Amino acid sequence: MKQFLRKLELPEFVRDSRLTVAVIAIIVLELLSTFFAFFINRIFGVALLLIFVFSLFWVVFGIYILAKNTNNYAANLSYRIKRGEQEAMIKMPLGILLYDESRRIQWVNPYLQLYLGEKDVIGQTIGEVDESLGQLLEDALNAKTSESKVVKWDGHQFEMVVQDSIGVIYLLDITRYADIADKYKAERLAIGQIFIDNYDELSERMHDQELARTSTYLQTTLNDYAKKFRAYLKRIDEDHFLLLTHLHDLEAMEDDKFSVLDKIRLETSRNNTPLTLSVGIAYGGDSLRKIANQAQANLDLALGRGGDQVVLRELGQMARFYGGKSNPMEKRTRVRARMVSQALSELFKDADQVFVQGHQRPDMDSVGSGIGVVKIARLHGVKARFLLDTAHCNYDVDRLVKKMQAASPDLDLFIDPEEANLEATDNSLLVMVDHSKYSITYDQPLYDRLKNRIVVIDHHRRGEEFPENPMLTYVEPYASSASELVTEMVEYQQPADGNRVLTNLEATAMLAGITVDSKEFSLRTGTRTFDAASYLRSIGANSATVSELLKEDINSFLVRTHLVASLQMLRPKMAVMQGPENKVIDPILTAQAADTALDLEGVSASFAITRRAGDTIGISARSMGHINVQVIMEKLGGGGHLSNAATQLKDVSVEEACKRLLAAIDEYLQENS
Numbered sequence: 001m002k003q004f005l006r007k008l009e010l011p012e013f014v015r016d017s018r019l020t021v022a023v024i025a026i027i028v029l030e031l032l033s034t035f036f037a038f039f040i041n042r043i044f045g046v047a048l049l050l051i052f053v054f055s056l057f058w059v060v061f062g063i064y065i066l067a068k069n070t071n072n073y074a075a076n077l078s079y080r081i082k083r084g085e086q087e088a089m090i091k092m093p094l095g096i097l098l099y100d101e102s103r104r105i106q107w108v109n110p111y112l113q114l115y116l117g118e119k120d121v122i123g124q125t126i127g128e129v130d131e132s133l134g135q136l137l138e139d140a141l142n143a144k145t146s147e148s149k150v151v152k153w154d155g156h157q158f159e160m161v162v163q164d165s166i167g168v169i170y171l172l173d174i175t176r177y178a179d180i181a182d183k184y185k186a187e188r189l190a191i192g193q194i195f196i197d198n199y200d201e202l203s204e205r206m207h208d209q210e211l212a213r214t215s216t217y218l219q220t221t222l223n224d225y226a227k228k229f230r231a232y233l234k235r236i237d238e239d240h241f242l243l244l245t246h247l248h249d250l251e252a253m254e255d256d257k258f259s260v261l262d263k264i265r266l267e268t269s270r271n272n273t274p275l276t277l278s279v280g281i282a283y284g285g286d287s288l289r290k291i292a293n294q295a296q297a298n299l300d301l302a303l304g305r306g307g308d309q310v311v312l313r314e315l316g317q318m319a320r321f322y323g324g325k326s327n328p329m330e331k332r333t334r335v336r337a338r339m340v341s342q343a344l345s346e347l348f349k350d351a352d353q354v355f356v357q358g359h360q361r362p363d364m365d366s367v368g369s370g371i372g373v374v375k376i377a378r379l380h381g382v383k384a385r386f387l388l389d390t391a392h393c394n395y396d397v398d399r400l401v402k403k404m405q406a407a408s409p410d411l412d413l414f415i416d417p418e419e420a421n422l423e424a425t426d427n428s429l430l431v432m433v434d435h436s437k438y439s440i441t442y443d444q445p446l447y448d449r450l451k452n453r454i455v456v457i458d459h460h461r462r463g464e465e466f467p468e469n470p471m472l473t474y475v476e477p478y479a480s481s482a483s484e485l486v487t488e489m490v491e492y493q494q495p496a497d498g499n500r501v502l503t504n505l506e507a508t509a510m511l512a513g514i515t516v517d518s519k520e521f522s523l524r525t526g527t528r529t530f531d532a533a534s535y536l537r538s539i540g541a542n543s544a545t546v547s548e549l550l551k552e553d554i555n556s557f558l559v560r561t562h563l564v565a566s567l568q569m570l571r572p573k574m575a576v577m578q579g580p581e582n583k584v585i586d587p588i589l590t591a592q593a594a595d596t597a598l599d600l601e602g603v604s605a606s607f608a609i610t611r612r613a614g615d616t617i618g619i620s621a622r623s624m625g626h627i628n629v630q631v632i633m634e635k636l637g638g639g640g641h642l643s644n645a646a647t648q649l650k651d652v653s654v655e656e657a658c659k660r661l662l663a664a665i666d667e668y669l670q671e672n673s
Helices: 002-007 017-040 042-091 110-116 131-143 175-186 199-204 208-228 247-255 260-270 288-304 334-349 364-379 395-407 417-423 444-449 482-491 504-517 527-538 543-549 554-565 587-597 629-634 654-671
Strands: 094-099 105-108 149-153 156-163 168-173 189-196 232-237 240-246 277-283 309-314 320-323 353-357 383-387 429-433 454-458 472-475 568-571 574-578 605-613 616-623 644-650
Touching: 017 042, 094 110, 105 110, 131 149, 131 156, 156 175, 175 247, 189 247, 189 288, 208 232, 208 240, 208 260, 240 247, 247 277, 260 277, 260 320, 277 288, 288 309, 334 364, 334 472, 334 482, 353 364, 353 444, 364 383, 364 395, 364 429, 364 482, 364 504, 383 417, 395 504, 395 543, 417 444, 429 444, 454 482, 482 504, 482 527, 504 527, 504 543, 554 587, 568 654, 574 587, 574 654, 587 605, 587 616, 605 654, 616 629, 616 654, 629 644, 629 654
Parallel strands: 277 309, 353 383, 353 429, 429 454, 454 472, 574 605
Antiparallel strands: 094 105, 094 168, 149 156, 156 168, 189 240, 189 277, 232 240, 309 320, 568 574, 605 616, 616 644
């Protein structure tokens, strides 16, 4: 039976042994029934025998027909599958290219040939046929992966798979779907907040008619700008606008460098009513609430950096900055200084002790402002000290410390960082003065310990790196120095016993801080700066002692002079100085060299590059205000003021740092051409 079934070439399911057993069992039963039927009745037995023969014949014939039909069906199906494979290989919208070991084309399907035109490609290398396609293949092979990758070629987007083991490239045209995805991304909503920086101050001294004219000008100019880029603009307050736009229109604004900032600043300046804009814009993400909150945070960042600029950020990404070309105008008021002073006093009363620290390698402004904060805290009966390793500090700070120790041998004003970390508790308060970037704070472990109990007092423009949840923030980039800000707070502190908050020497230290950072009252100096200096003089600050503290020693003078002697005008009106590759130069001397270069005719900005440590190069940047050195330093990971900034680079040489600096300067010049 099995041999018979094999001859019929039956399908596998018919040749199953279980089916064979069932058929044999039925045949045996029929034979037995026929055999016994003959004993009962011969005619009945003959009838059953005929039925058995007919049934057997019909079964064999049925199996034969079934086998024949099944084989025909399988053959037809196999033919259709192979034909379908061939048709798919030739006609389906999937480009296929076969190549050999030398990257020569062996075959392409007709669909891919459509993209190659009428070229005869067989036998040629892929690079010879199409250079860009050859480069895509090389990139895919260098990536050493067989996973699909979206690539752009011949004006289309393809999902590309390369199987180098068999020498085949698959290119699936996904241009249509990519266009849909691009359209979706381009039409995502961006939310912007526009704030007129100094509208309140100007409106106070304007006549009603002049104020109405200025307000109308602002509304018209911003409306025209929004209309130009198909954005929605709504004035929600006298000095506040809401901006809604699609992402592709926002990209057009970004390409335009948000020129409306320059337009309004220049045209209002000509009318003696100088106005500037601060703008915060955010996009990305699925929640409009998060986008709106981020836009407000970006506006706060723009204002904290001095205004007259745009802060643009995609949710979860780094911020991008535009503008910031003007010197910050003095916008803080004595009311704000008084409120901050009172708020600081309340925070001090709730703390068991206060630690004050400046930036790494603290200068006179950092120390002077820190001393002022310590004395305010002590005025309220709180134990407070300034973090300083008195055995390792700059020469001017060292002179100040020695004078204070000589005047008061039991002085308990300074504390070593290690001791501070041992004494700190969960109820202690940390005040950061003269800086807001936690990466450059004087003692990182103490910052990490008290990062939820932080107060920031700074006069530098705020950057992205900022304490996450400060208890109080007083960042005023319009001030000359942190000492100026702290001096104003000291003025609003009234000792209960009638004694002075500061001693003569402490007031002198704060005056020295203002003198250093304002470059002897020549840069970033407003009326409030002179008011603060006048107050310090009135309570005992000595100008002669300031000069004595700031005297430069001979070795430092020689190092600085040698650094200035390396000056080169590598860009128009920009001086660059480079220190020796194998010599570590103090950051203070580097900054002083940059300051000195500004005194030279024809120098609008200066950059001093020196080695700070074995693996660190420091760059100090100064300008007269026409060139925004803060933006240049931010391109290198640093920050600061429009006219006073710096950065540090790791694992580079002085020469490499100079090349990076020049690249950042060129990028800045191109953006502001």
